Amino acid sequence: MPRVKQICCIGAGYVGGPTCAVIALKCPHIRVTIVDLNQARIDAWNSPDFNLPIYEPGLEDVVRQARGRNLFFSTDVDKGIRDADLIFVSVNTPTKKSGVGAGFAADLNYVELATRRIAATATSSKIVVEKSTVPCRTAESMRTILDANSKPNARFDILSNPEFLAEGTAIDDLFAPDRVLIGSLQTQEGKEACAALSEVYQNWVPKERILTVGLWSSELSKLAANAMLAQRISSVNALSAICEATGANIAEVAHSIGQDSRIGPKFLRASVGFGGSCFQKDILNLVYLSESLNLKEVAEYWKQVVTMNEYQKRRFSKRVVDTLFNTITGKRIAVLGFAFKADTGDTRESAAITLIRDFQQERALVNIYDPQVESNQIWADLNEASPDVPLETIQRQVSICSSALEACKNAEAVVIATEWAEFKTIDWQAVYASMNKPAFVFDGRLLVDADRLRSIGFKVTVIGRGERL
Numbered sequence: 428m429p430r431v432k433q434i435c436c437i438g439a440g441y442v443g444g445p446t447c448a449v450i451a452l453k454c455p456h457i458r459v460t461i462v463d464l465n466q467a468r469i470d471a472w473n474s475p476d477f478n479l480p481i482y483e484p485g486l487e488d489v490v491r492q493a494r495g496r497n498l499f500f501s502t503d504v505d506k507g508i509r510d511a512d513l514i515f516v517s518v519n520t521p522t523k524k525s526g527v528g529a530g531f532a533a534d535l536n537y538v539e540l541a542t543r544r545i546a547a548t549a550t551s552s553k554i555v556v557e558k559s560t561v562p563c564r565t566a567e568s569m570r571t572i573l574d575a576n577s578k579p580n581a582r583f584d585i586l587s588n589p590e591f592l593a594e595g596t597a598i599d600d601l602f603a604p605d606r607v608l609i610g611s612l613q614t615q616e617g618k619e620a621c622a623a624l625s626e627v628y629q630n631w632v633p634k635e636r637i638l639t640v641g642l643w644s645s646e647l648s649k650l651a652a653n654a655m656l657a658q659r660i661s662s663v664n665a666l667s668a669i670c671e672a673t674g675a676n677i678a679e680v681a682h683s684i685g686q687d688s689r690i691g692p693k694f695l696r697a698s699v700g701f702g703g704s705c706f707q708k709d710i711l712n713l714v715y716l717s718e719s720l721n722l723k724e725v726a727e728y729w730k731q732v733v734t735m736n737e738y739q740k741r742r743f744s745k746r747v748v749d750t751l752f753n754t755i756t757g758k759r760i761a762v763l764g765f766a767f768k769a770d771t772g773d774t775r776e777s778a779a780i781t782l783i784r785d786f787q788q789e790r791a792l793v794n795i796y797d798p799q800v801e802s803n804q805i806w807a808d809l810n811e812a813s814p815d816v817p818l819e820t821i822q823r824q825v826s827i828c829s830s831a832l833e834a835c836k837n838a839e840a841v842v843i844a845t846e847w848a849e850f851k852t853i854d855w856q857a858v859y860a861s862m863n864k865p866a867f868v869f870d871g872r873l874l875v876d877a878d879r880l881r882s883i884g885f886k887v888t889v890i891g892r893g894e895r896l
């Protein structure tokens with residue numbers, strides 16, 4: 428198998444952009460072109476002042492070093508495909524909104540369109556790599572489409588190479604991944620294609636961290652990893668409810684169980700609920716797969732992880748209402764953080780959206796502050812969350828603020844929805860002085876020093892702690 432010289436990545440999103448920018452940085456001998464149908468997105472990747480379409484610590488530096496050298500962004504999808512010997516398919520795979528499997532199955536329309544485009548355009552042999560998260564055996568459908576539509580002389584090898592980066596730490600994750608997973612058919616050609624992709628990663632990833640497995644194992648491992656990570660959060664959040672009812676402290680419980688080396692300390696932080704574009708979507712995908720395989724009990728088991736997450740969000744907003752004397756009508760609530768986690772501007776499935784919708788339904792006034800999320804994104808998300816409420820009505824109830832201090836002014840309560848580091852160092856004394864009394868803080872992220880805030884005068888409620896205000 429010849430060495431990979433040109434890579435094309437279809438999809439310039441949160442995964443395709445950072446992943447292939449890092450490949451370009453680490454492999455100066457490979458020409459990497461990232462293509463997308465979305466002109467605005469490509470323009471942003473190409474912007475002279477590096478005003479990139481996604482916020483990710485360290486990303487700008489990578490793009491500055493590689494762009495124009497061996498990293499290119501383009502809307503010319505066909506040229507990208509034609510020139511490449513290896514093509515990543517890194518398009519979105521959202522949950523289906525209608526038709527068979529609506530609400531559970533992955534919408535593979537974008538993967539199919541990209542695959543058809545490859546078949547229609549390629550005039551020489553290619554390695555096609557599934558980077559998107561897809562249901563088990565998607566590679567088989569891709570093969571059928573490619574075989575039925577390919578031009579003479581074009582032969583395709585299909586690999587699965589799921590991505591495990593987390594937003595906010597994408598560049599660190601890509602520089603030093605726990606593992607790179609490559610799935611291939613166990614044929615001679617499949618193994619050679621796998622070796623060619625492995626060689627690309629070996630430019631910076633130690634060989635022992637590159638795992639090569641069968642195609643179906645690789646596809647399923649991605650869904651399984653996300654399901655198990657989300658399951659840990661739902662487990663710890665379920666325990667947080669018990670803590671609140673008993674006086675135990677979830678931070679102490681998580682620390683105690685995490686010291687067991689079989690459990691480990693990571694990913695045990697109780698929260699207002701997990702968000703992000705993938706956990707819920709991938710679990711629902713696993714639920715759908717299990718149901719299609721007639722594995723009803725397995726489907727129910729995984730579904731409970733999502734059910735618990737919904738319960739956690741509801742439980743938190745109810746606690747806010749209960750604590751504020753059973754009504755928040757006409758009261759001003761400052762929500763600090765709108766992104767689904769810190770260090771990203773991404774709001775997909777953010778718990779903050781559900782909380783704010785609940786507060787709107789209770790007819791509260793809401794002030795929002797987030798250091799990275801753009802106002803138009805916040806309005807779009809709130810509009811989508813309450814499709815029956817006109818945007819003008821939402822905008823009469825909700826204000827977007829440019830600092831935490833501004834958001835908290837004249838508020839009855841502060842709700843911490845995202846764990847941005849800057850919320851730890853707010854001038855809480857000044858916040859207290861500017862709020863109505865009694866001034867409440869609801870910490871949904873185990874972020875603040877509750878005792879210090881109480882000494883200032885705040886009444887503090889922390890997720891997973893049931894003690895006095």
Ligand SMILES: NC(=O)C1=CN([C@@H]2O[C@H](COP(=O)(O)OP(=O)(O)OC[C@H]3O[C@@H](n4cnc5c(N)ncnc54)[C@H](O)[C@@H]3O)[C@@H](O)[C@H]2O)C=CC1
Pocket residue numbers: 437438439440441442443462463464465468504517518519520537538540541558559560561590591592593594704705
């Ligand atoms: N966001 C994340 O942190 C992670 C996402 N994933 C998976 O990676 C995949 C991509 O996710 P994101 O990058 O977040 O999605 P995204 O929505 O940010 O980006 C996907 C891009 O693909 C483009 N696209 C769609 N169809 C196309 C076509 N036929 N030709 C050219 N461009 C096309 C869209 O315009 C969009 O810019 C999904 O399957 C997701 O589950 C995996 C690991 C992490």
Ligand SMILES: O=C(O)[C@H]1O[C@H](OP(=O)(O)OP(=O)(O)OC[C@H]2O[C@@H](n3ccc(=O)[nH]c3=O)[C@H](O)[C@@H]2O)[C@H](O)[C@@H](O)[C@@H]1O
Pocket residue numbers: 560590591592593594595653656660693694695696697698699700701702703704705706767768769
């Ligand atoms: O497939 C994907 O999209 C990615 O999904 C997650 O990454 P991401 O969603 O970007 O971010 P996480 O750090 O996993 O956080 C997800 C959500 O869980 C929450 N969380 C995380 C950890 C924790 O202990 N508690 C907790 O509530 C976060 O605040 C956030 O809302 C996985 O961590 C990645 O490995 C995976 O590649």
